[in-house]
Amino acid sequence: MKLFDPSLAFYKGNTHAHTTDSDGRATPEECMRQYKAAGYDFLAITDHWHVHGEGNYHGMLIVPGAEYDFPFPAQTLHLVCLFPDEKLSAVIRRDCTHREVIRLVNAAGGVAIAAHPAWSLNTTEFLCSLAGVDIAEVYNTMSDEPYNAPRGNAESLLDVAAANGKLYRLAAADDAHFYQGEQCVSYIMVQAEALTVPAILGALRQGRFYASQGPRFKNIEVSGREIFVETSPVSRITFISNAFWIDSRSAQGENLTQRRYTARRDEAYVRIQITDRDGKKAWSNPIALL
Template identity: 35%
Template sequence: MARVEFTNPFRCEGAWLRGAIHVHTTASDGLLSPEQALIAYKARGYDFVVIADHWRLTPVDDVAPSVGIIAIPGEELSVGRSLAGTSMHVVAVGLSEELSRERASGWDAQRAIDAVREGGGEALIAHPSWSDLCFADLLGLEGYLGVEVYNTNCDVSAGKGWSWSQWLGLLSSGKLVYGVAADDAHWGSGEHSRLDAFGGWVLVKAGSADADSVLRALRSGMFYSSTGPEILDVEVRGDEVVVRTSPVRAVTFLSREGHGRRYEAVSGGALTEVRHGLSGRERFVVVACEDWSGRVAWTNPMRVLPD
């Protein structure tokens, strides 16, 4: 038998809002102005955008209302040194005061996370694989909301978009941080690469359509992330988890060591509903739904305890 602790966005009141959580503009090294970036996301059906320019808290209040999209102020900081000797990028979401490069001189990642939270924001660890981070780099850090499990720009520009191993290492170690999908859009695309936008997003279940409600939902884990598929429902019934999804080729219950399980559609079929019984030895479960193009939607972690 198992006992499950899960903040379940599929079983609470509110509306789903689709958002891009890490976007650059001409205020740093992006190619679109803040207004152009918001218009582009609005045209693709997004409800909110976090503008996170490098070392710049880009003003968004003057442009967002006319575009008709929720804009959340953010910033991206590059600080510290990883075990590989690289710097660590921290995305601040919902920041109220700019953190300048000068002020952050000499900061390590923990100091940056603390400063983001002191400034009213939440911190995400950007693109662990692109930064050559291992989960040990992140295990000792406290107070961050989660990690980017997928980053579109790092995928299309360097083939280092996915960071499953870093996230699963943290979860297996008992650190149940959230895992998000982000674009990190800079709006460039070369001859042999696709645009680094609209490739990874979060869907938050928010009480109302405003920045404060989105932030509250992010803080409490009331969201899931996707690069394609749609998760329609997750139900926890005792020690059984039932997942309904848009048609996919595989549904995986990721867990510690080999305590999870992968279900695949066989002989040309598709999966739209999977039931999985928990043993109580999992410690955590993340449900990942993968389509035929390798695009994935995943939940935040459920904590599983022996009953």
């Protein structure tokens, strides 16, 4: 089974950005200008508690979205929500609980993403309790150094959640505020039938995407416990799972472009992570194994 359809295009998008409509420094127009100039196909402007509607900026699709935050003792929850339209902006209010927001977003055909879970100090138990949230940011540019405390990377936190049964799909996003050049770094590649809001949201709900800062997944094929991956030239290809020690887990070299891996019986899931010579990464979604 091929996880990506060779006949469909990939679209590059950032699902998380802030502007002068909340605490960002760039105007929405300047935000769109910079992402369009960097070659993005779609962008969601997700100001805090402020929905930006659908738009088209010189061919770059604007997906409706907003970010909502909920305080808890010793942690916080930030949900980046993408919508099919702007209707929910009148329904989601500051007195809504996170469960109400998740239910409303899913009922409307939208997608709720757990933003920067490491930055948010989320516990595994909390992440495992978020029914209706299937995507989490494995990497958030703004939450990492040199912009912030080094908590942009949520790989190991989400691995613990996965080992405990919650297989989040993995997104990467900038959370751009236009403070220190954190825009246009981390993104998702979405395989959709068309560059439209319903097609992008549908692909996100079905998991037809991967997260990246540069390297590309060209093909991932799964046959039983065999996984075959083809990539752009990279320096490392690693298969990551709930198993503690696998001696063939990681391959290093110059210009690696493919690898085959046979999962052991005790591996409940496997995800693939690739790193290029500049240290830029891409992350596949976890593949559940029977």
